[in-house]
Amino acid sequence: MLRFVLQRVALTGLMLFGLVCITFAVSNVAPSDPAALAAGPDATRDMVETIRREYGLDRPLPEQFVRYVTGLLQGDLGRSIVTTRPVVQDLARYFPATLELVLLSMTFGVLIGVPAGMLSAVLKNRAPDHATRFIAVSLVALPAFWFGILLQLLFSVHLEWLPTSGRLDVATPPPPPVTGMLLLDSALAGQWGTLGGALSHAVLPALVLSFPCLASILRVNRAEMIEVLSSDYIVAARAHGVSRLRIICVHALRNAMLPTLAIIGLRWGWMLGSTVLVETVFDWPGIGLYAVSSAIAGDFKPVMGVTLLIGLNFMIANLVVDLLYGVLDPRLRTAQ
Amino acid sequence: MTPLLDIRGYRLAFDGFEGRAEVLDGIDLAVQPGETVGIVGETGCGKSVLARSIARLVEMPPGRVLGGSIAFEGQDVFAMDGRALARLRGHGVAMIFQDPMTYLNPVFSIGSQMVDVIRAHDRAEGRSMRARPAARTRAAELLAAVRLPEPDRLLDRYPHELSGGMRQRVLIAMALSGEPRMLVADEPTTALDVTIQAQVLRLIAELVATRGLTLLLISHDLGVIGALCRRVVVMYAGTVVEDADAGLLFDRPRHPYTRGLLAAVPDLARPDHRVAGIPGHIPNLLAPPGGCRFHPRCPLAIPRCAAEKPGLRDVDGRRVACHRAEEAA
Known part of the structure; x- marks a missing residue:
């Protein structure tokens, strides 16, 4: 087990290095001059050259790469030209908001997607199955910005149940920052009112972000449950008199969860990378907004950092998924 | 005496893309308590689906009962409510299956699967469910009863860590957990090595003898049937064609299909003897031949065979479904 984890961690390190190479290469072939950007629109040629030297941008690429990697190893992701703060500081500020959103979304996706998939499989080709399938396809197909605005109109403007945007009302005292995730921090501090406020802000964006993920979890879980429910060991369990509920919720679900888990892992990464639309609609100060505004400004260090x-x-999500695979499936434990 | 199992005129079809396949066409079969009955026939003749029907394990749809009835201990299986059905499964009829590789759940330990089954029986029989440790002790007893070594350690192992023979023994132990009256064994040794086959067959024979089980053994292997069963039922394309005492059937088969089947068994005493096959193919059940379903392949077929379906008649101390049964000996 330990050996497996160490192997995977080493492999993750290797993949991370590959990613570093790619981001570095991409940021250097992009047709933008960070030195000119930093110097501002009115700068003279000399000023730009001075800044170029200061940032080391006049050095040969291999040397720049070595300096970049050494910086990374010391936790230095460079400095944002737009915010003028170190990228690490910016990330520490924006990432918890996104993480909070994604965690909540994934919770929705799993808690709704898995049971709905099971139900759909058990009632295969009957009305509830067709209904969930229709809804699932719609959730994937409809764009997040459209859905988000629609829900805002319904719940915030018409019904006035939920706030439109942001993470917390101005009047609500924020919790002392520990993780940067308001939900967690306010729970840790015991500020239940703040927790409620933060939750009411987070629920709509998290729901909108979760839709495509929820739908694909539902579809995969449905397909797997149907497959598993027709397998021999389920016939045997029925023949031995095990109840239908127990067969579905225990015997079949654990088998069906293996591929579902893979989808959850993939969707986790996908969600982190696609929060920008939701963050824009709900004015959620996360890394999606940060990355996009930096990219538009031609500011590459933050983009590389994100x-x-x-x-x-x-990579961490996939590592966790692999480990959970081992927990769920004893065949993989011995294979390792 | 009321038969333990009484199947009358049972007709089952499957609805598929290409139409309706009538896989069982009027099965009549009564089994008395304590009998050992073998059902023999080619792949696709409907013997497995018949076995599954007894415990109502055929999914409906796509399956559809077109007629007839199955009664177990006088109770109509298809009229049973959830409670009666739970009692039937495992306590009335217990099943063991062909491929022990696929009939155990791969992600649960042997112990947790057996505990689940034992507790399900408790519930079905209206007892209070015993606690997990007690059920585990019972599971270990059952594993010992099927001659598996170190039952306590085995309970913590997973199916993939066991050999085929061991898995089949585990499945037999699970089948015994509900103290069943009838054991339905669907090709229990087909997927096993020959040496293991003999061991498993001996185990089944012993359990049948010591526990007074009624046995319904399904196989395409006449040797296996002959070793365990006193009575043999021959099926062809969803019909029972002959039903006789094993000795009588092997010595003097009456139905032309049974004779073909026996002639197709290789004879080790006469290595130069050429095995005779049965010409033709298994009929397409989407459009089965009219009259006797065997007539297109039958050496004795007359025009009447294509027109009129023969019913089971008492001929020469057995039941046989053939218009020319008297001449066929």
Whole structure:
């Protein structure tokens, strides 16, 4: 087990290095001059050259790469030209908001998607199955910005149940920052009112973000449940008199969860990378907004930082999925 | 005496893309308590689906009962409510299956699967469900009863860590957990090595003898049937064609299909003897031949065979479904 984990961690390190190479290469072939950007529109040629030297942008690429990697190893992701703060500080500020959103979304996706998929499989080709399938396809097909605005109109403007945007009302005292995730921090501090406020802000964007993920979890879980429910060991369990509920919820679900888990892992990475639309609609100050505004400004260090962070998260998620596979499926435990 | 199992005129079809396949066409079969009955026939003749029908394990749809009835201990299986059905499965009829590789759940330990089954029986019989440790003790007893070594350790193992023979023994132990009256064994040794086959067959024979089980053994292997069963039922394309005492059937088959089947068994004492096959193919059940379903392949077929379906008649101390049964000996 330990050996397996160490192997996977080493492999993750290797993949991360690959990602570093790619982000570095991409940021250097992009047709933009960071030195000119930093110097501002009115700068003279000399000023731009001075800044170029200061940032080391006049050095040969291999040397720049070595300096970039050494910086990374020391936790230095460079400095944002737009915010003028170190990228690490910016990430520490924006990432918790996104993480909070994604965690809540994934919770919705799993808690709704898995049972709905099971129900759909058990009632295969009957009305509830067709209905869930129709809804699932719609959830994937309809764009997040449209859905988000629609829900805002319904729940915030018409019904006035939920706030339109942001993470917390101005009047609500924020919790002392520990993780940067308001839900967690306010729960830790015991500020239940703040927790409620934060939750009411988070629920709509998290729901909108979860839709495509929910739908694909539902579809995969449905397909797997149908497959598993027709397998021999389910026939045997029925023949031995095990109740239908127990067969579906225990015997079949654990088998069906293996591919579902893979989808959850993939969707986790996908969600982190696609929060920008939702963050824009709900004015959620996360890394999606940060990355896009930096990219538009031609500011590459933050974009590279965000890319690495999302990549790292994706790899960690897949590592966790692999470990959970071993927990769920004893065949993989011995194979390792 | 009321038969333990009484199947009358049972007709089952499957609805598929290409139409309706009538896989069982009027099965009549009564089994008395304590009998050992073998059902023999080619792949696709409907013997497995018949076995599954007894415990109502055929999914409907796509399956559809077109007629007839199946009664177990005088109770109509298709009229049973959830409670009666739960009692029937495992306590009335217990099943063991062909491929022990696929009939155990791969992600649960042997112990947790057996505990689940034992507790399900408790519930079905209206007892209070015993606690997991007690059920585990019972599971270990059952594993010992099927001669598996170190039952306590085995309970913590997973199906993929066991050999085929061991898995089949585990499945037999599970089948015994509900103290069944009838054991339905669907090709229990087909997927096993020959040496293991003999061991498993001996185990089944012993359990049948010591526990007074009624046995319904399904196989395409006449040797296996002959070793365990006193009575043999021959099926062809969803019909029972002959039903006789094993000795009588092997010595003097009456139905032309049974004779073809026996002639197709290789004889080791006469290595130069060429095995005779039965010409033709198994009929397409989407459009089965009219009259006797065997007539297109039958050496004795007369025009009447294509027109009129022969019913089971008492001929020469057995039941046989053939218009020319008297001449066929």
